[in-house]
Amino acid sequence: MEDLDHEYKNYWETTMFFQNQELEFDSWPMEEAFSGSGESSSPDGAATSPASSKNVVSERNRRQKLNQRLFALRSVVPNISKLDKASVIKDSIDYMQELIDQEKTLEAEIRELESRSTLLENPMDYSTRVQHYPIEVLEMKVTWMGEKTVVVCITCSKKRETMVQLCKVLESLNLNILTTNFSSFTSRLSTTLFLQVTLSLSPSLISLFGNVITSTNYKILNASREYCTCLVLV
Amino acid sequence: MEDLDHEYKNYWETTMFFQNQELEFDSWPMEEAFSGSGESSSPDGAATSPASSKNVVSERNRRQKLNQRLFALRSVVPNISKLDKASVIKDSIDYMQELIDQEKTLEAEIRELESRSTLLENPMDYSTRVQHYPIEVLEMKVTWMGEKTVVVCITCSKKRETMVQLCKVLESLNLNILTTNFSSFTSRLSTTLFLQVTLSLSPSLISLFGNVITSTNYKILNASREYCTCLVLV
DNA sequence: GATTACACGTGAGCC
DNA sequence: TGGCTCACGTGTAAT
Numbered sequence: 201m202e203d204l205d206h207e208y209k210n211y212w213e214t215t216m217f218f219q220n221q222e223l224e225f226d227s228w229p230m231e232e233a234f235s236g237s238g239e240s241s242s243p244d245g246a247a248t249s250p251a252s253s254k255n256v257v258s259e260r261n262r263r264q265k266l267n268q269r270l271f272a273l274r275s276v277v278p279n280i281s282k283l284d285k286a287s288v289i290k291d292s293i294d295y296m297q298e299l300i301d302q303e304k305t306l307e308a309e310i311r312e313l314e315s316r317s318t319l320l321e322n323p324m325d326y327s328t329r330v331q332h333y334p335i336e337v338l339e340m341k342v343t344w345m346g347e348k349t350v351v352v353c354i355t356c357s358k359k360r361e362t363m364v365q366l367c368k369v370l371e372s373l374n375l376n377i378l379t380t381n382f383s384s385f386t387s388r389l390s391t392t393l394f395l396q397v398t399l400s401l402s403p404s405l406i407s408l409f410g411n412v413i414t415s416t417n418y419k420i421l422n423a424s425r426e427y428c429t430c431l432v433l434v
Numbered sequence: 435m436e437d438l439d440h441e442y443k444n445y446w447e448t449t450m451f452f453q454n455q456e457l458e459f460d461s462w463p464m465e466e467a468f469s470g471s472g473e474s475s476s477p478d479g480a481a482t483s484p485a486s487s488k489n490v491v492s493e494r495n496r497r498q499k500l501n502q503r504l505f506a507l508r509s510v511v512p513n514i515s516k517l518d519k520a521s522v523i524k525d526s527i528d529y530m531q532e533l534i535d536q537e538k539t540l541e542a543e544i545r546e547l548e549s550r551s552t553l554l555e556n557p558m559d560y561s562t563r564v565q566h567y568p569i570e571v572l573e574m575k576v577t578w579m580g581e582k583t584v585v586v587c588i589t590c591s592k593k594r595e596t597m598v599q600l601c602k603v604l605e606s607l608n609l610n611i612l613t614t615n616f617s618s619f620t621s622r623l624s625t626t627l628f629l630q631v632t633l634s635l636s637p638s639l640i641s642l643f644g645n646v647i648t649s650t651n652y653k654i655l656n657a658s659r660e661y662c663t664c665l666v667l668v
Numbered sequence: 669g670a671t672t673a674c675a676c677g678t679g680a681g682c683c
Numbered sequence: 684t685g686g687c688t689c690a691c692g693t694g695t696a697a698t
Contacts, residue, residue, distance in 0.1 A: 299533040306541065379618070382613065383614070
């Protein structure tokens with residue numbers, strides 16, 4: 201019995217008969233798959249109960265399976281210090297912990313990046329952008345003049361990027377701007393817009409009021425299509 | 435010998451004497467640590483060579499260590515289907531692969547987010563922002579009028595966000611803008627700026643030219659402090 | 669009762 | 684040499 205054991209001895213560290221790494225191998229077809237050890241029944245030939253001989257081969261398979269799994273584990277972990285069974289498991293644990301930690305780190309980084317970029321990633325989205333530097337509208341007046349011309353007068357307090365904000369809103373609405381004037385004195389920014397509007401553009405115009413106004417808790421008093429005067433109050 | 439084995443039988447699935455999860459446990463102080471099985475030497479009392487009795491206890495420790503590791507592994511993996519040794523390892527492998535894949539996914543996501551946000555994260559940085567929607571300056575003229583007033587006329591082709599870009603540049607330079615006019619006809623955007631400048635602001639003014647000009651490969655022809663006319667050519 | 673999974677002791681190979 | 688790690692066969696408890 202011992203003589204024929206020797207040939208597949210020490211396979212753990214060296215040969216490891218089975219080289220399949222593909223982890224998916226649940227049905228184990230290896231009954232007597234390996235080398236040529238003791239055959240089906242009574243490997244010794246004598247002094248063994250026939251009932252236990254089945255147990256022997258079954259146990260062999262079990263061991264083999266476990267070793268196979270362990271080997272597969274070893275192939276997944278990049279840095280194995282020692283080839284011990286115990287060390288393999290230990291290194292795997294360490295590596296897994298490392299992965300888990302890194303996952304948390306990466307997720308945190310993503311949250312960080314996302315929260316930072318959502319404010320900026322859509323430069324046309326006024327409502328998100330404005331949270332940083334809100335436009336404080338003091339007065340707004342819109343007048344429909346003649347055919348397709350609209351004059352919009354906006355007075356707001358002058359802060360950082362107020363002009364940029366306003367430009368963003370205007371451009372995002374696809375208004376057809378003829379001419380714009382920004383004038384600032386003391387701490388106020390006065391804006392005068394001459395717009396060329398078509399019928400399809402009037403929703404944009406309403407949207408403009410909406411955007412600016414909702415962000416400052418003001419409200420539209422009068423916004424009909426023909427003549428639109430918005431006196432914005434606190 | 436078998437009789438005293440029974441008491442620490444089947445600990446794998448049920449009790450697992452040692453409950454430490456803290457993976458860091460390389461020096462193993464457990465010589466006879468568990469219950470009260472066979473003491474130091476000759477657990478049987480007879481028919482065992484004294485040389486092998488050391489091997490027995492050493493082997494016991496080895497097995498114990500391995501089981502401990504396996505148990506620790508089990509505690510790290512969240513979803514263990516079966517409590518088999520082999521299944522534990524298999525589930526660990528699957529989980530590790532999952533972690534590795536997710537790590538790659540997250541890293542890709544981070545790269546994606548980063549590459550997207552670096553273009554936008556610094557709204558004051560004109561040179562990065564302009565790469566998306568460059569300002570195509572056709573003509574620029576700066577005139578110093580009287581004491582502290584400067585008139586800047588910029589003509590550029592009208593594209594998406596051109597006005598926003600211009601405003602960004604202007605605001606980033608901390609110029610003291612008295613009044614600005616943007617007028618667009620056909621595909622051109624004409625800008626007229628009235629600035630109030632102090633001595634300390636003249637570098638900003640030069641910077642304005644620099645920014646706009648370098649981004650369009652134009653150059654300043656004349657930029658003295660008293661009178662500054664910049665005719666910008668192709 | 670057959671199967672499965674386990675811990676055990678043992679002998680052997682390898683530093 | 685002694686101290687390890689390993690594979691093996693076996694007995695056993697639970698399914």
